[in-house]
Amino acid sequence: MILAVDIGNTNIVLGVYRKRELLHHFRLSTARQSTADEYGVLIHNLFHMSNISFKDVEGVIISSVVPPLVQVIVEMCVRYIGKDPLLVGPGIKTGLNLRYENPREVGADRIVNAVAAVEQYKCPLVVVDFGTATTFDCIDAGANYLGGAIVPGLGISTEALYQRASKLPRIELEKPKKVIGRNTVHAMQAGIIFGYAGQVEGIVRRIKQEMNAPVLKVIATGGLATLIAGETDCIDEVNPMLTLEGLRIIYDRNQ
Ligand SMILES: Nc1ncnc2c1ncn2[C@@H]1O[C@H](COP(=O)(O)OP(=O)(O)O)[C@@H](O)[C@H]1O
Ligand SMILES: CC(C)(COP(=O)(O)O)[C@@H](O)C(=O)NCCC(=O)O
Numbered sequence: 001m002i003l004a005v006d007i008g009n010t011n012i013v014l015g016v017y018r019k020r021e022l023l024h025h026f027r028l029s030t031a032r033q034s035t036a037d038e039y040g041v042l043i044h045n046l047f048h049m050s051n052i053s054f055k056d057v058e059g060v061i062i063s064s065v066v067p068p069l070v071q072v073i074v075e076m077c078v079r080y081i082g083k084d085p086l087l088v089g090p091g092i093k094t095g096l097n098l099r100y101e102n103p104r105e106v107g108a109d110r111i112v113n114a115v116a117a118v119e120q121y122k123c124p125l126v127v128v129d130f131g132t133a134t135t136f137d138c139i140d141a142g143a144n145y146l147g148g149a150i151v152p153g154l155g156i157s158t159e160a161l162y163q164r165a166s167k168l169p170r171i172e173l174e175k176p177k178k179v180i181g182r183n184t185v186h187a188m189q190a191g192i193i194f195g196y197a198g199q200v201e202g203i204v205r206r207i208k209q210e211m212n213a214p215v216l217k218v219i220a221t222g223g224l225a226t227l228i229a230g231e232t233d234c235i236d237e238v239n240p241m242l243t244l245e246g247l248r249i250i251y252d253r254n255q
């Protein structure tokens with residue numbers, strides 16, 4: 001078995017693979033003050049509840065966009081699983097040609113998503129990851145990673161209204177029935193959800209123009225992908241496991 005770990009700004013997602021098959025996946029909060037021992041206990045318990053054991057883990061691969069947690073998770077792997085993990089970063093074979101000005105600057109999760117998308121779908125394509133931030137990653141017909149766009153995530157946008165406007169409450173990210181809200185909560189939900197769908201459409205339209213690719217497959221992933229995909233025609237498919245798949249593929253490429 002191999003263990004794939006994606007450290008995002010909100011969640012750490014773990015996937016346990018046997019060959020190409022995802023056997024189990026778990027989602028933990030990203031707690032920047034947690035220790036290797038604390039994550040060790042949590043992950044050990046999750047394994048135990050799923051009737052799997054650290055002894056069966058042949059290798060671990062990690063992608064992270066939260067630098068302070070990398071060492072913590074690496075330490076957890078070495079101490080409890082007894083494996084030195086592979087880190088997605090410089091020196092790792094991804095099979096992607098990165099056209100970013102400075103390839104070291106691209107978030108590891110974005111690279112991993114692109115690797116999985118190129119493997120599973122036909123290029124050219126765009127991956128939209130609705131995480132803490134929402135990222136757009138563009139891959140051309142020759143499978144080159146071109147870059148993309150980064151916008152505030154749905155959670156961040158919602159939180160900003162609550163934090164900065166005294167009379168606006170914290171709301172649930174739920175789709176309201178109508179765009180014309182007749183109370184504060186519905187008005188906020190309408191603005192956030194329908195506005196976000198419009199934003200995604202606008203960015204995808206511009207990407208198509210700039211890439212000169214009228215036919216472009218758009219794949220969505222991340223915690224909030226389903227919510228927005230339901231409100232726009234510009235997303236062709238939601239693939240919640242895209243990042244874990246990418247990690248599994250990169251692990252195999254580096255054996
Ligand atoms: N399965 C899910 N269903 C609904 N919301 C989710 C789910 N998974 C994550 N979320 C929410 O989506 C947001 C982004 O999470 P995630 O995609 O894990 O972000 P990141 O990769 O930045 O850690 C968070 O607010 C999280 O609580
Ligand atoms: C854009 C991100 C914050 C998204 O992270 P996430 O929402 O998945 O936690 C992350 O990919 C990142 O820190 N990227 C580095 C900057 C870049 O990709 O150009």
Ligand SMILES: [K+]
Pocket residue numbers: 008109129131132222243
């Ligand atoms: K992510």
